[in-house]
Amino acid sequence: MIYKHASTDLVADKKRRQEATIPKDWLISQSVPVDNVSPVTTIAETCGLLTDKEVLITNSEISLLLKKLASAEWSSVEVTIAFYKRAIIAHQLVNCLTEIFVDRAVARARELDEHLRSTGRVVGPLHGLPVSLKDQICVKGVETTMGYVSWIGRYAQKNASLVDILYECGANPFVQTNVPQTLMWAETYNNVFGRTVNPHNRSLTSGGSSGGEGALMAMRGSPLGVGSDIGGSIRVPAAFCGSYGLRPSYGRIPYAGAVNSLEGQDSVPSVFGPICNSLDGVKIFMKAVIDSKPWLKDPLAVRKAWDEEAYQLAEHGYGKSLVFGIVWNNGAKVPHPPVTRALEMTKAALVAAGHKVVDWDPVGHVEICEALVGIWNAGFLKDFEVLSKESGEPLVDTMVPDPTGVEVKPDYRPTAESAASAYELWQLHKAKLKIRQEHLAMWEETAKTTGTGRPVDAIISPVAPYAAPPHGKSSDAAYTAVFNVLDYPSCVFPVTRVDPVKDAKKPPHKFISTADKENYDFYDPQVFLNAPVGLQLSSRTLEEEAVIAMTEIVDAALKAYKGT
């Protein structure tokens, strides 16, 4: 990134400091692909930096890792170093990290090993597990810039509540990961750390705003990451990078003590949730955090214990003959062929597994997104004006790479003309509440037609109308944001990859809108080569347990289907 600005020195210094935290013998010496299309996901395994055991460790599922750690068969130190090395390799290829603190994490791992050795007991359910954190989840003593030039040099004075809980659970926070400026993009680029790219095809975006986490997962540089989601920021990178990711309901996972943009915007709160390469990690993370009673640390955390009955799907016929509603398109943009194929595969897999699949009418999706954009914009520019005042850094107004290399217009300083009054914001809340009430009533009504006596059990929908697109093209969060407004927990699962043969461009359909046509126009299977395609499963507010369990059912059905 060439970025001309008075704060350039600050940024250059921060980058230098970041580089200095990388152990020299973890630098890749092997030549890596110079093109931007070939996947870099396996370079960690071939570049010679990882031992066979480190490859084995970093390719393991979380439940296996925890078992090996708890039995001391694998030490926390060796697991931490294995993932750290792989994370550093990832960073060199896709620019996914912000904060690196190897000594501290290894010291923590050593303490955990010593505890286990001396007491025979694990510290908690995540004993020894390295955990990566989006660069807003404060770790005491570590810089939290969250991609703002103004925040360079801001060292966290205390842990976020979630970090306290992770430590209590025996986890080992070991890196922080990149974000877009303001966090309000479905890509990952900022004036401090630059751009994170997609490991499956570096000409494509990793998604955002938890794009550092997504890219790190695709590189298997962390077993478990924590992202945040206000409009899709966990789910978009999870889907674009081929991982699993859960957007929990408001307040199920504590947010206290973390930093954020649009702070005080409570209308549609951002939430934290897990991103990982195996679905077991989603449940393990959620149960561990909820079992730790986060409501004793965060006043906004909901006092609601982990509900094992709900996880057994007591309210969903115990998982027998579930009924899924599929959103084929949201009434705004028809998804690209690979996304539609993923929906078709999922439908076929579920039918083959004995479940029922019906079409879901995306009533209200467009209105929901309009209300949401109004809420975000109510104070967005003023918020940025205040946050950027110290450094004078310009607002990023596009994620499209500039061919000249100057990525950001140095003088772009918009005025807060979209600002709203509190009263106007209240009117948006009324509109939002009305939609939520209608959506709930509509969902309840489906009990009359499912044949099970229950309403539809879950909704399966695209995460975006495209797989991971080229940089600058991930501009539409409507498919995900709708569930932030409805506050439905939603879990992303990987389904397939873009295949030029199976996913050939289709003849033009009858376009819903100009945006729909533009979305159609930019599809070319060669451009999206190798891009993962994920979908999301959503159910009712505070039904995290059921959403995880139903995603497990869908995931198993897909695996069985693909195996045949």
Added chain:
Amino acid sequence: MIYKHASTDLVADKKRRQEATIPKDWLISQSVPVDNVSPVTTIAETCGLLTDKEVLITNSEISLLLKKLASAEWSSVEVTIAFYKRAIIAHQLVNCLTEIFVDRAVARARELDEHLRSTGRVVGPLHGLPVSLKDQICVKGVETTMGYVSWIGRYAQKNASLVDILYECGANPFVQTNVPQTLMWAETYNNVFGRTVNPHNRSLTSGGSSGGEGALMAMRGSPLGVGSDIGGSIRVPAAFCGSYGLRPSYGRIPYAGAVNSLEGQDSVPSVFGPICNSLDGVKIFMKAVIDSKPWLKDPLAVRKAWDEEAYQLAEHGYGKSLVFGIVWNNGAKVPHPPVTRALEMTKAALVAAGHKVVDWDPVGHVEICEALVGIWNAGFLKDFEVLSKESGEPLVDTMVPDPTGVEVKPDYRPTAESAASAYELWQLHKAKLKIRQEHLAMWEETAKTTGTGRPVDAIISPVAPYAAPPHGKSSDAAYTAVFNVLDYPSCVFPVTRVDPVKDAKKPPHKFISTADKENYDFYDPQVFLNAPVGLQLSSRTLEEEAVIAMTEIVDAALKAYKGT
């Protein structure tokens, strides 16, 4: 009320229509006290309109009523008529009702009786129980004016979700009760229905905003009422009228489909909760509503089942040797002598019952109230401007009765100069969240000093710095509003009454502020004669079950203490 305004005809017509709904043979013929000080609470029993059985019914606790109703020993029709008559008597004495629909309620009672007779089963846990509703909880087909002239003639198109649930539970909504204009007062007066007064002493306020409910309870004109609370609106009238009242946490009881002022103001949401004359009703109401899964009807209702373990005080040592923190004053106003005496009585009762009582430092109470007022004012005047546009009714700017009888300045139309931007509102949210986090941390810290290993179990505090004051003097909601911001469920229980001998005026203390001095100055035990004094018990967010159980313990301790 003499009220000069273009909409006077509308109001006169509404009052005429209200009068027409009162059965003529339920009008009091007996002469009633002409003074405004003598209690009118027992006139219902002496005026000759109620039979002995009706007196027995209306003096019964809710659990007994439900038992008699379920066994068909008392029919729903006779219970409904008994309470209806007593409610109408009450209305003639204290002006507490807005909507009266005798035929409809009796027809419903007849249906319930018929159901029980033909099936042998009750419709639900509240079978046959008359329930009064604050005039914002819409009942299909009934006018909901909520004290606004503009809303005269607005008939509810559907039931509020809570009303649907009450019907499903077998309850019988039978009257609606008076409110102050805008609902944002701790007294009850509006341009449509006028003023509700305190049955224990009509020169005193019934409190507000659920002041119609409070007055009706003091008259025993309803076994169970539902009020709303955004800053104390359930607790203030419950305390001023000598009843019990619970302010639940946000979203525990469904609000969907009700009307409100400041709609869309989500920063500190109003909540619904029960008011009644026996504590059993609080639990019965809460359990019945929560067991009906309100989250399937209201997207903001928290998916959290009634927790019997929590009610057994599993997290509070099963109720043995509890530790209570007492707020003696909130750092803004020293309570009047009867309130302090109520705190002393409660402390003595709890100590006698084997519990521990410590002083609670009201850290942050003043800042909390400042943030809250900022939030309310952010759009308050604009909200009123829009709501009152149709009728042009003036804003009520004082609750002090005007000696000329013209209660409201006809031309008072303030401009929205206190309006805030959305961004400014977000900053208030940040301040509020910081306070909530600090308060939670402070509470957790008390575990180090209680001696039980647990933090303080509950806080006991005044509901106001005075007992029910004269009209126009209930201007301070700080003691209650603090728990709306902290979102701590709080239950009011009656303790004593103002006693001129025990509660003599004290010599001036060192005043905290001008407001504190003013509060001191207006105390005179003769003025407050017979005013009930209630206190509130508060604990953590979503701990309704524990708050109810602990209030039962305090209530029993007080009864034992007073009995000795």
